Amino acid sequence: MRLIFAKSNKKTTNSLVPFSFERRDLRPDDVEIELLFCGVCHSDVHHVRNDWGGEEYPIIPGHEIIGKITRVGEKVTHFQSGNTVGVGCLIDSCRECSPCKHSHEQFCDNNTLTYSDKDRHDGTATYGGYSEKIVVSERFVLNIPEGLNLTGTAPLLCAGITTYSPLRRWHAGPGKQIAVVGLGGLGHMALKLAAAMGAEVTLISQSPGKEEDARTHGAKNVVISSDAKSMEEVNGKFDLIIDTIPYNHDLNPYVNTLAPQGALVLVGYLGSLDPTLNSAPLVYRGKTVAGSLIGGLKETQEMLDFCGRHGIASDIEMIDIQDINQAYERLLKADVKYRFVIDMQSLTKE
Numbered sequence: 001m002r003l004i005f006a007k008s009n010k011k012t013t014n015s016l017v018p019f020s021f022e023r024r025d026l027r028p029d030d031v032e033i034e035l036l037f038c039g040v041c042h043s044d045v046h047h048v049r050n051d052w053g054g055e056e057y058p059i060i061p062g063h064e065i066i067g068k069i070t071r072v073g074e075k076v077t078h079f080q081s082g083n084t085v086g087v088g089c090l091i092d093s094c095r096e097c098s099p100c101k102h103s104h105e106q107f108c109d110n111n112t113l114t115y116s117d118k119d120r121h122d123g124t125a126t127y128g129g130y131s132e133k134i135v136v137s138e139r140f141v142l143n144i145p146e147g148l149n150l151t152g153t154a155p156l157l158c159a160g161i162t163t164y165s166p167l168r169r170w171h172a173g174p175g176k177q178i179a180v181v182g183l184g185g186l187g188h189m190a191l192k193l194a195a196a197m198g199a200e201v202t203l204i205s206q207s208p209g210k211e212e213d214a215r216t217h218g219a220k221n222v223v224i225s226s227d228a229k230s231m232e233e234v235n236g237k238f239d240l241i242i243d244t245i246p247y248n249h250d251l252n253p254y255v256n257t258l259a260p261q262g263a264l265v266l267v268g269y270l271g272s273l274d275p276t277l278n279s280a281p282l283v284y285r286g287k288t289v290a291g292s293l294i295g296g297l298k299e300t301q302e303m304l305d306f307c308g309r310h311g312i313a314s315d316i317e318m319i320d321i322q323d324i325n326q327a328y329e330r331l332l333k334a335d336v337k338y339r340f341v342i343d344m345q346s347l348t349k350e
């Protein structure tokens with residue numbers, strides 16, 4: 001099988017270039033999926049630019065995958081050729097540990113990421129969705145509900161589940177005040193999902209000019225983070241904050257906006273905090289600063305079904321794979337409404 005995809009060819013290169021490789025043969029429980037669409041997550045940019053360190057190139061990003069099954073292994077029971085399916089950030093795990101048994105595969109010590117990881121059976125590099133086809137165990141394949149537009153569904157496989165999971169864990173719903181920090185791919189999904197769960201939602205953004213879009217996505221209020229007075233007006237307000245900012249930032253002003261016993265959940269930035277976190281508001285008001293990582297397979301299917309029932313999909317800008325480097329530059333400037341999705345048919349263009 002010959003495939004063409006994009007890769008980063010040097011350690012810290014900023015650009016993706018075409019590349020060919022072979023997908024492995026199907027194991028008995030594998031399905032082969034022909035890619036239709038693949039979302040562009042900010043994590044793809046972090047990996048390509050080695051923001052988190054330890055990257056081994058070449059890599060093939062892409063973990064917001066929608067495609068059609070073209071072949072199934074002999075022991076596959078849940079899918080057949082022709083099914084439209086999704087694949088997210090995980091393609092394997094040990095299946096035996098406590099997190100796996102509770103369908104929290106994202107916390108399995110021996111799980112396998114869709115890309116930038118090693119296959120747990122043969123040790124080969126895993127390559128993601130900026131490609132023609134992918135081969136995945138059926139256990140890590142998601143059903144796509146009828147009626148959702150497929151282009152806008154691709155980002156649900158990462159941006160959707162990453163925001164749905166903390167909203168559920170911290171009980172978003174009627175009577176809850178929720179803030180979303182950053183209106184990008186994750187942020188706009190968080191607004192839509194929290195509003196659909198019945199919560200009152202506020203966007204906190206660094207960018208003036210996103211107010212109208214935020215309201216369309218379900219925000220009742222918008223606060224510009226650099227406006228100290230507006231930030232002060234929401235002091236003590238939020239039961240839950242989902243913070244999607246990808247880089248280091250001062251958490252203290254956001255913690256001030258939490259209600260007693262409220263939680264600020266980081267999903268974006270990984271690393272030490274600078275300035276450091278003042279623990280006094282945490283102790284005096286019982287506040288929590290927490291983190292959250294995508295979601296397990298069961299919850300991802302639950303999220304897709306929820307989106308199917310509520311007609312929720314991502315707002316996307318469709319691109320060809322040839323536009324990927326320009327798309328990354330725009331993503332870094334927070335200039336996308338609100339997720340790039342690659343039309344994988346473009347891989348066959350010269």
Ligand code: NAP
Pocket residue numbers: 040041042043044046158159162181182183184185186187204205206207210244245246247266267268269292293294331332333334338
């Ligand atoms: P994105 O589309 O680029 O959105 C990030 C938003 O953060 C921007 O739109 C911007 O919103 C705000 N922002 C504030 N400071 C920024 C800065 N210096 N540079 C760029 N944006 C800035 O990113 P995304 O795909 O939503 O991902 C957000 C973060 O979550 C990334 O770090 C990604 O790696 C991470 N992530 C985590 C998980 C997980 O499981 N925890 C899963 C997926 C992604 P405003 O203009 O409104 O301020």
Ligand code: ZN
Pocket residue numbers: 041042043044063089158159
């Ligand atoms: Zn992602």
Ligand code: ZN
Pocket residue numbers: 093094095096097098099100101108109110111
């Ligand atoms: Zn496990």
